[in-house]
Amino acid sequence: MAISPGSDAAFSGQKPTHSESPRSKKFLLTEEEIFYMSCRAAYLTVFKSSLDNIISKDQLYLALQHAGRNPSQKTINKYWTSQTAKLNFDDFCIILRKEKPTSKAELLKSFKQLDVNDNGSILHTDLYKLLTKKGEKMTREEVNAIINLADVNADGKFDYIKFCKLYMATNEQCLKTTLEKLEVDSKLRRQQFGSHMEGSPERAPSPVPKASPRIIRKADQESFSNKGDTRNSSLATARQFKTSVSFTVTMGADSNQNSKLIEPHSIKEWQCVQSKGCFFLEEDGEIISHQYKMQIAQRSLVYITIKPLSLSQAEGKPSPWLSVDTALYILKENESQANLQLLYFTELRNRETFGWTGELGPGIYWLVPSTTGCRLRKEVKPITEEAQLVYRDETGELFLTKEFRSTLSDIFEVIDLDGNGLLSLEEYNFFELRTSGEKCDEDAWAVCRENFDTKKNELTRQGFMDLNLMEANDREGDPRDLWVTLHSMGYNKALELTEACPFVIDIYADKCKPRIKAVHMEACSGQLEKAICKSVLNKGNAKVMDGYENIIIYTYKRDTWITAVIENKSDDKVIIHVNNELSENCVNNRGLGIFAVEVAPNSTMIGRLVIGQNGILSRLLYHASLERSKPSVGSF
Structure with missing residues (x-):
């Protein structure tokens, strides 16, 4: 939970x-x-x-x-x-x-x-x-x-x-x-x-x-x-060389670039595919999401968008995920998955939709969704009353409550990645991996098809409801396993979706029908972090820290968000201390205005991601100082 x-x-x-x-x-x-x-x-x-x-x-x-x-x-x-x-x-x-x-x-x-x-x-x-x-x-x-x-x-x-x-x-x-x-x-x-x-x-x-x-x-x-003995636990492995270096960047919301997302005029004639997915917030604050492969058969103009998925929420219940920022990084596969080349990302925006349009040649591309995490955070408000999931009628027969059925219907919408109203074994296994950590094999899926409503060997919405009812019956009405599923999918005790953000990806091409397939559900790190760093280094403004030509801070801004990347070209580890307590109308992905970032020798690291409150970014005041460490001779 x-x-x-x-x-x-x-x-x-x-x-x-x-x-x-x-x-x-x-x-x-x-x-x-x-x-x-x-x-x-x-x-x-x-x-x-x-x-x-x-x-x-x-x-x-x-x-x-x-x-x-x-x-x-x-x-x-x-x-x-x-x-x-x-x-x-x-x-x-x-x-x-x-x-x-x-x-x-x-x-x-x-x-x-x-x-x-x-x-x-x-x-x-x-x-x-x-x-x-x-x-x-x-x-x-x-x-x-x-x-x-x-x-x-x-x-x-x-x-x-x-x-x-x-x-x-x-x-x-x-x-x-x-x-x-x-x-x-x-x-x-x-x-x-x-x-x-x-x-x-x-x-x-x-x-x-x-x-x-x-x-x-x-x-x-x-x-x-x-x-343990605290006298031995404070042995240092490196001597610290601290220097006071000030670095301040003041940014406004205006941008010289045209950040408005505009649909191509002839898009109604283009061929389109769609896939859904979800960002899930883990216990430790890490965010994981689906990742995709896209195939383009011939050179085409392509229009790609990502936005939060709108679900049918009960009246009066908030929909916090609709304000979560989303982005999609487009990488080209060269020979192997380990060798991916960043091409583009969805930097243009129209309200909650982010997109990119341009020409792509034939081949296999990876689509890696991303969110800053600024608005997808652990919820803080206490839940005073737990929702009821099941009940028994006068005969003692067990049923799912109306509220729980509505929530299950929304979950079905999220895990039905291709949007055809049915769950394939592949789609169902993304759900199983998320909620139980195990896949359903072919034999178990055959049993599922025999006992629950299916069409074309895929599970219907009603079949999915009955599957959950069977789980409740197996536990004689005890809802604890059902709650494990709900918490894994981002729901709280009031059946509000607060720790997940479902999204939808639309892909249009003018010369061929694109193909998209979800292949992983992983943490938003590794290839994604490399892609973000490279995008900022390519497009951002660079400023060298005073007196340290090997330490460069890149900042890339749009109308509602800013990304800062620190590049350390030296052979020493450096620690950058950041203070933006004086920033205005900003929400950052770290949750604190003051923090330290350790950057390894000859490497880059994301310093921070910032978005504006209520869609408006007023001012980011970025003050940094530097601490450099060199290996010591012996111990002390």
Whole structure:
């Protein structure tokens, strides 16, 4: 189930309390800013700066502990594999979004599984057996360290109720202490928000709150121990060379280019194909979408558009996805999928429709949809009442509610990619991969055709409804599996589509009938990021940072959006600190006005994507400073 950013705000399960400083009174922090500040608070109990990297499993374990998580060895191994050399602060934030904080109720429930006498304690002898022989086995020395905790052990028993109170109190104090340090130390606060403007003098490490012991989980009865030493966790692998460099770009909404999308005059005579798709917002904020192959049989004038798909929403319910920006990048396949050449993208606009028109030769092209993510974000409003999905009549027979049937009908519209009113096995499998992670094979599809309404070996809308009703009947009316499907498709508990954006692609050609086929559903990264960077480098305005001819910031603007790309031509890694807090009427894809971007040697990276509020972009004030890192000799 998708959650709002605010649910990650505090690692003890409660929102952090900020001191009533003049700054906190003047600037009310958003839920997203609270989350990132809390992430930094945990990170800074282990590292001197949020720009330092995690370079070992022990550091990752300790940082997660300070964030109120209960990382098992399995969890650590999931994020630190044999190929992992380091994790940065952004990686840490992504992990915290995925790994939820442990509540006191969950702690107690886990321990109760081991409390055979139900008296609030566990015998030391039983604790030895559990922790040295089950789950992730601990050594006797590690178990002794737990039993020697004076506050929670007495008379040969481990008092887990006291331990839970101590654990939660320690987490809360750890977070509070570091947040207060951030609030008091203005230089440190600016640095941790990525706007550090000048070199900071070396200072002695601050006192670090003690991390909470690890706890036992219900799933695998994991051991708990207090690993790691913060004195060893702040070892630096690179010496930092910081220089204050100002770089300001002020932009208006006007553009010298004609950005109006105009249909070709003879388009009614052209041949047309259509395909639908969807952007889905993941738990960690990543966006995935369908990707397509397009075939053009002979050289033709081509007109391609993409726009959000309008669905039949119940009266009074919002349709937030209709304001989501969309784009389509057109890449030419040369010999292999790995060798794709960016040709064009849909930069022209007519209201919510973005498009491109021009001539394409015969061949295979990739169409990669994109959205900035500025308006496709985790929803923040709480849902007070959960919609009803099923009900029973007076005879006890199970039915789908009218509201749920309407939602299923909309889902059918989204997954019916070719728009023929039927679901092929290929279309259905995109839905299955999204909701269950598994494909339906030919045998299972044959059974489906035998039991549900089909036409031409494809599933009808009614058949899709009956399939969901059967799933409810299999669970005797329990709707939990149905909710898994709904959340995967971007719906909240009120049956509002808030964390997905369905779209439709139309392709017209004057000489031949184009063909389009969805081939993947993947994260909007990799080839897409390369395509965006190349498009901005080709068309954007370049400005060299003062005194650093190898650091160039490219900005490409239209009437409603701006993309900034940073190019690092040097042999050193650089960190660009960006501050656009003074921008007006702007929404950005990072959610914060102040952040840092790390750019590897001889590479490019998207600095940010910005679109205007209500379709109007007033002013973007882009202030950057640079920090350059060189490898150190030895360690210190």
